[in-house]
Amino acid sequence: MSIVVREISKSFGEFAALRDVSLEVPTGSLTALLGPSGSGKSTLLRVIAGLERPDTGGVSIAEEDVTAEAPQRRGVGFVFQHYAAFKHMTVYENVAFGLRIRHRPRTEIRERVGELLRLVQLEGFAERYPAQLSGGQRQRMGLARALAVDPKVLLLDEPFGALDARVRKELRAWLRRLHDETHTTTVIVTHDQEEAMEVADRIALMNEGRIEQVGTPRDLYERPGNEFVMSFVGPVNRVGDAYIRPHDLELCSEPNGSTQEAMVERLVHLGFEVRVELVRDDGTRLSAQVTREEAAALELDVGQIVYVRAVRQTTFTS
Amino acid sequence: MARYALRFAGLSYLAVLLVAPVGLVFWRTFEHGLAPVWHAVTTHDARHAFWLTILIALIAVPANTVFGVGLALAIVRRRFPGKGLVNAVVDLPLALSPVVVGLALLLLYGRLGWFGPFFERHGIHVVFALPSMILATIFVSLPFVVREVVPVLREIGTEQEQAASTLGASSLQTLVRITLPAIRWAIAYGVVLTTARCLGEFGAVSVVSGHLVGRTETATLYVQDQFEGFDLTGAYAASVLLALIAIATLVAMNAFRPKEATR
Numbered sequence: 001m002s003i004v005v006r007e008i009s010k011s012f013g014e015f016a017a018l019r020d021v022s023l024e025v026p027t028g029s030l031t032a033l034l035g036p037s038g039s040g041k042s043t044l045l046r047v048i049a050g051l052e053r054p055d056t057g058g059v060s061i062a063e064e065d066v067t068a069e070a071p072q073r074r075g076v077g078f079v080f081q082h083y084a085a086f087k088h089m090t091v092y093e094n095v096a097f098g099l100r101i102r103h104r105p106r107t108e109i110r111e112r113v114g115e116l117l118r119l120v121q122l123e124g125f126a127e128r129y130p131a132q133l134s135g136g137q138r139q140r141m142g143l144a145r146a147l148a149v150d151p152k153v154l155l156l157d158e159p160f161g162a163l164d165a166r167v168r169k170e171l172r173a174w175l176r177r178l179h180d181e182t183h184t185t186t187v188i189v190t191h192d193q194e195e196a197m198e199v200a201d202r203i204a205l206m207n208e209g210r211i212e213q214v215g216t217p218r219d220l221y222e223r224p225g226n227e228f229v230m231s232f233v234g235p236v237n238r239v240g241d242a243y244i245r246p247h248d249l250e251l252c253s254e255p256n257g258s259t260q261e262a263m264v265e266r267l268v269h270l271g272f273e274v275r276v277e278l279v280r281d282d283g284t285r286l287s288a289q290v291t292r293e294e295a296a297a298l299e300l301d302v303g304q305i306v307y308v309r310a311v312r313q314t315t316f317t318s
Numbered sequence: 319m320a321r322y323a324l325r326f327a328g329l330s331y332l333a334v335l336l337v338a339p340v341g342l343v344f345w346r347t348f349e350h351g352l353a354p355v356w357h358a359v360t361t362h363d364a365r366h367a368f369w370l371t372i373l374i375a376l377i378a379v380p381a382n383t384v385f386g387v388g389l390a391l392a393i394v395r396r397r398f399p400g401k402g403l404v405n406a407v408v409d410l411p412l413a414l415s416p417v418v419v420g421l422a423l424l425l426l427y428g429r430l431g432w433f434g435p436f437f438e439r440h441g442i443h444v445v446f447a448l449p450s451m452i453l454a455t456i457f458v459s460l461p462f463v464v465r466e467v468v469p470v471l472r473e474i475g476t477e478q479e480q481a482a483s484t485l486g487a488s489s490l491q492t493l494v495r496i497t498l499p500a501i502r503w504a505i506a507y508g509v510v511l512t513t514a515r516c517l518g519e520f521g522a523v524s525v526v527s528g529h530l531v532g533r534t535e536t537a538t539l540y541v542q543d544q545f546e547g548f549d550l551t552g553a554y555a556a557s558v559l560l561a562l563i564a565i566a567t568l569v570a571m572n573a574f575r576p577k578e579a580t581r
Binding site: 049050051070071072074076077078080082084085086087088097098101102142145146148149 | 477478480481482483484485486487488491495496499500
């Protein structure tokens with residue numbers, strides 16, 4: 001059940017949200033639309049769902065052109081950032097909604113809802129109202145509700161954006177496991193590159209209404225196509241025209257031909273890793289990443305002078 | 319200290335301006351026991367007046383509820399030219415004196431009015447008859463449902479409706495299963511206010527009804543009539559009954575309201 005987006009443009013008044021965007025989401029994949037806010041990722045997702053009508057271009061789902069179809073007839077499951085829970089219905093009624101609209105027999109609905117509530121670990125909560133659930137539980141209910149109608153594709157719009165960091169991490173891992181079991185073609189919108197890298201097998205990185213690059217998380221990280229991709233998918237130092245990842249900076253206690261002098265300004269201990277904030281004579285700042293052992297071996301301390309060398313750097317010819 | 323002063327001022331204001339007059343009416347009504355009151359409100363004219371008030375409310379309230387919900391949906395969910403104007407015009411009945419409304423209706427439907435002759439030719443008496451009284455009441459009680467529902471519709475947003483549509487619900491199914499349940503308490507409040515306004519309407523109806531005793535006299539007009547005819551017991555008794563009906567509407571609405579919605 002692939003998704004094909006062809007040359008979509010969409011403006012809101014003067015603001016061009018999408019500019020001639022084309023994208024293919026292969027069957028069974030979990031693709032992330034990643035980008036800063038205002039990059040058009042949510043608009044693209046809503047165009048796929050039919051909640052937004054594109055100015056030009058088309059959308060196909062499972063080889064069928066659905067550009068003119070209403071959201072009701074596209075066979076998509078949609079999960080909203082702020083849950084969009086039906087507040088006057090119980091968890092059971094929320095999940096059963098799509099099945100009741102389809103006039104499925106009562107016994108079938110009961111079985112299917114029970115099965116889904118088990119899947120999202122909300123078995124004991126069927127009679128509760130959304131107001132009595134935590135954010136994470138509400139979003140799991142939203143997922144069950146979307147999955148109930150056996151959608152051809154599952155679309156998630158910043159599904160974990162409103163949750164705290166710990167719950168977000170749990171749900172991410174859980175979503176990945178769910179996808180590995182069901183293999184439903186899934187598109188997830190996120191502004192968090194770590195989330196995209198962790199959960200998706202493909203990432204489409206968006207910026208200012210365009211797709212900058214599509215590829216596996218590793219592709220984007222190791223072979224970024226331009227400066228924007230380079231700096232969005234991970235922390236980066238810019239020295240002249242060169243971009244250097246913090247873990248590609250080597251720190252030495254003695255100078256050797258190719259090194260440059262810098263002073264340790266700040267040390268941030270992040271468990272296994274230590275982030276070293278450096279400042280050079282000319283005032284440029286660098287951020288290096290070393291392991292705890294390396295930091296200990298160098299006896300790093302604030303104010304200390306170290307010698308820095310780039311192991312690997314990337315330049316873009318534009 | 320300032321807190322107590324403020325509280326005292328607030329309560330005194332309520333006591334002097336609201337509780338005292340209403341309380342006095344109740345006290346004067348039952349001064350001589352229940353029998354005279356019962357007798358006063360069960361005369362033929364009194365019964366007819368109350369029946370007419372209730373009949374008008376039974377037509378005006380549903381009409382304004384359906385129209386009010388539809389208009390609120392249009393104002394909040396749709397874009398159309400002249401929306402700002404519509405939004406402003408809805409409040410007109412609140413700003414306009416009911417007497418002016420009554421006169422306007424006379425100008426339109428009276429014997430020399432624009433539409434009056436047309437209806438007369440078809441044998442329909444609009445002015446000095448039930449139709450104009452219903453029109454006047456609908457006019458003055460129009461804004462309440464709209465004004466209660468609009469802010470709630472804004473607050474609930476469109477996400478639930480969008481979720482319903484991605485789950486396969488048609489626009490009508492979404493309206494019935496999602497939107498209406500979400501705004502039901504706003505509608506209920508609007509209905510209570512509309513009902514109260516309909517029961518209490520005096521000015522506009524007074525102008526268009528012609529005060530025909532036993533025929534076009536509503537409860538409020540009846541109270542005035544009795545008062546001017548020095549039948550104070552009749553006037554007070556009818557007033558109290560009118561107030562009780564309004565209070566009963568409020569209480570009924572609150573009784574039906576589940577605990578879940580009061581949070």
